[in-house]
Amino acid sequence: MANTDKPAKASESMQALIEKINSGYIAKRGPRHQQKKTFAPSTIAYGHGECARYWYLAFEGGTFEDNADAFAGANMTNGTKSHERIQQAMADSGMLIDSEFKILYDDPPIFGYGDVILDWEGEELLGEIKTAMQEGFEYRKRTGKAKTGHLIQILIYMKILKKAKGVLIYENKNNHELLAIPVVVNDYYIKWVDQTFEWMRTVRKAWEDKLLPKKNYRSNSKICKSCPLVKVCADAGEGDIKINSMEPLDENLSMV
Helix, strand or coil: CCCCHHHHHHHHHHHHHHHHHHHHHCCCCCCEEECCCCECCCCCCCHHHHCHHHHHHHHHCEEECCCCCHHHHHHHHHHHHHHHHHHHHHHHHCCEEEEEEEEEECCCCEEEEEEEEEEECCEEEEEEEEEECHHHHHHHHHHCCCCHHHHHHHHHHHHHHCCCEEEEEEEECCCCCEEEEEEECCHHHHHHHHHHHHHHHHHHHHHHCCCCECCCCCCCCHHHHCCCCHHHHHCCCCCCECCCCCCCCCHHHCCC
């Protein structure tokens, strides 16, 4: 009689192998004490990055909990490798002027890294590289719309570097297809990015004055659950002042 236990044991062994590999993606992502000195444009319009209370606590310093699972860890690593590969292709094509350069601003304090500056049609073009899953990529390809967080990030960089033109370059993770979405400064974008800078100044001033912003979300909200300072926030107290979460302008006012 055939031993039916062997396939089951082999399956369990291979599942254990997969779990062991996946553990490597998060092996270096444990809790760490950190104190933010500046706002990060790559974070400012994503989930907890829109929360004034998060930035206050980040400026105070605390234990950041990394909530990324193995899939998220692999996804971030893949994004980094895609950036490097696309930047190399730009360099080999002869259009790359600079890559991974520091972008700094004093008031409000901002620090980030720009992806690329390209030589395109006789002008210097500021570019940000993003990766997207098939469905998201096809939506951006069909509509020509960039993701909100990506758009405000490049607009912040454009304001600091005094650039009127930029481009968001998306790569389809499934097949490496590229999509370029131009970003050209207009009145709507100027109002939006100026509003964002004023919001950051308000949040920074609250921290300087030691006035903790009150919570804008329920503790069981998706934003709070994914926040790296959720435990610090829970222990910080009710708060002293109300600062609305950062939001874009009314899209009906857009001139795009």
